[in-house]
Amino acid sequence: MANDPIHQFQIARLVPIDIGGVDFSFTNSSLFMVATVAVASAFLYYTTRGRGLVPSRMQSVSELSYEFIANMLRDSTGSAGMRFFPLVFSLFMFVLVANLLGMFPYFFTVTSHIIVTFALAMLVIGTVVGYGIYKNGLGWFRVFVPSGVPGVILPFVVVIELISFLSRPVSLSVRLFANMLAGHITLKVFAGFVVSLGTLGALGIGGAILPLIMTVALTALEFLVAFLQAYVFAILTCMYLNDAVHTHH
Amino acid sequence: MFVTPAMAQEEHPATEEALPSDHGQPSVEGTVVPTQDHGTEGPFPPMNPEFFASQILWLAITFGIFYLVLKRVILPRIGGIIENRRDRIALDLEAAERMKTDADEAQAAYSQELAEARARSQKIAGDARDSARADAEAERARIEGDLDARLETAQARIGEIKTRTLADVGQIAEDVTQAVLSQVAGIQANQDEVSRAVQAVRA
Numbered sequence: 096m097a098n099d100p101i102h103q104f105q106i107a108r109l110v111p112i113d114i115g116g117v118d119f120s121f122t123n124s125s126l127f128m129v130a131t132v133a134v135a136s137a138f139l140y141y142t143t144r145g146r147g148l149v150p151s152r153m154q155s156v157s158e159l160s161y162e163f164i165a166n167m168l169r170d171s172t173g174s175a176g177m178r179f180f181p182l183v184f185s186l187f188m189f190v191l192v193a194n195l196l197g198m199f200p201y202f203f204t205v206t207s208h209i210i211v212t213f214a215l216a217m218l219v220i221g222t223v224v225g226y227g228i229y230k231n232g233l234g235w236f237r238v239f240v241p242s243g244v245p246g247v248i249l250p251f252v253v254v255i256e257l258i259s260f261l262s263r264p265v266s267l268s269v270r271l272f273a274n275m276l277a278g279h280i281t282l283k284v285f286a287g288f289v290v291s292l293g294t295l296g297a298l299g300i301g302g303a304i305l306p307l308i309m310t311v312a313l314t315a316l317e318f319l320v321a322f323l324q325a326y327v328f329a330i331l332t333c334m335y336l337n338d339a340v341h342t343h344h
Numbered sequence: 345m346f347v348t349p350a351m352a353q354e355e356h357p358a359t360e361e362a363l364p365s366d367h368g369q370p371s372v373e374g375t376v377v378p379t380q381d382h383g384t385e386g387p388f389p390p391m392n393p394e395f396f397a398s399q400i401l402w403l404a405i406t407f408g409i410f411y412l413v414l415k416r417v418i419l420p421r422i423g424g425i426i427e428n429r430r431d432r433i434a435l436d437l438e439a440a441e442r443m444k445t446d447a448d449e450a451q452a453a454y455s456q457e458l459a460e461a462r463a464r465s466q467k468i469a470g471d472a473r474d475s476a477r478a479d480a481e482a483e484r485a486r487i488e489g490d491l492d493a494r495l496e497t498a499q500a501r502i503g504e505i506k507t508r509t510l511a512d513v514g515q516i517a518e519d520v521t522q523a524v525l526s527q528v529a530g531i532q533a534n535q536d537e538v539s540r541a542v543q544a545v546r547a
Contacts, residue, residue: 125402181415
């Protein structure tokens with residue numbers, strides 16, 4: 096399937112596992128989840144091994160990402176939200192490393208599957224709802240009732256708030272999934288043009304330069320998107336977590 | 345294969361797209377349809393519910409482990425490093441501040457001592473100058489006195505010699521007169537007469 100842009104998203108069973116009639120096979124997707132976790136953990140672990148007072152270059156990368164997420168979380172939720180720091184940092188690193196690993200040719204992009212991003216989004220929303228109710232009791236549902244709204248339009252506002260809240264996991268997951276999917280398909284299509292035109296003789300090879308340039312530019316763009324989507328995922332997580340910590344907004 | 349009705353809608357465009365490229369030009373592309381891979385003819389792979397359970401399970405396992413590793417090992421470590429550095433910088437700044445105060449104090453003490461030393465050296469120099477001047481004065485006075493004394497002695501000796509010489513002059517005049525008288529005039533003059541005559545002439 097050299098030229099099928101969808102082929103890269105195929106899942107293949109590496110170790111078939113069947114539990115109670117449900118397919119829990121270890122697939123290439125699972126493999127790259129393991130790889131993502133292994134690469135991210137190993138990087139963070141080994142770069143901070145020296146515990147240098149003056150950080151080495153790689154150690155400061157780990158420290159920068161730590162402080163980047165810590166500041167992001169503190170800015171949007173205050174010090175009360177810092178209990179969620181491990182969660183936000185894990186989400187950011189997982190998404191970032193999964194996106195970056197997906198940039199390697201022939202590698203599988205974990206975050207290009209809707210169920211993965213949706214599961215991560217549900218983890219965030221579940222944490223928001225769960226912690227919100229645990230901390231504030233049923234009073235947490237006041238988050239859907241903004242203060243200072245006239246009684247007449249209050250029901251509409253509540254409905255709108257409810258819809259906007261329910262659309263959060265959808266938008267959170269679809270944004271990441273669609274970006275990764277579309278980026279990889281575009282890259283593959285343009286790279287495919289290079290090959291197709293290359294088979295058409297001298298003129299084709301000359302013409303293949305354009306999609307080649309496009310592929311190089313898109314690769315750079317995809318690296319940006321890989322980081323940007325991890326950043327967006329993390330900052331939206333921070334903003335949603337703010338609802339769990341502070342009922343009034 | 346497990347396909348939900350919702351996914352079945354996705355199936356048609358996907359298969360229609362896939363089929364011409366798979367079978368339409370196999371000689372050009374040289375592609376082989378993977379027979380054991382069920383994805384090609386199935387629903388759009390990124391939304392294929394066939395692997396939803398597997399992906400959720402493995403995501404839960406891997407992400408759970410990742411979360412625990414980060415929470416238990418890595419984040420405390422990085423946090424510790426940063427905290428440690430912040431403490432160290434605060435301590436160093438404090439030490440630097442203290443050293444600066446010490447240096448300022450030392451500087452003040454130094455300049456005070458310098459001023460004192462300068463005053464002392466000026467006093468010593470003044471004393472030395474004064475004593476040297478007094479010595480020179482004394483020496484000069486002594487030498488002048490000495491010189492004066494010698495001058496007086498010399499003066500006295502000159503006067504003495506002069507009177508003695510003058511006395512000799514009278515004798516010489518008498519002798520010359522006597523000699524002249526005897527040699528020239530042939531007169532043997534009396535000693536007393538000559539002496540009287542000479543004294544009369546000289547007076």
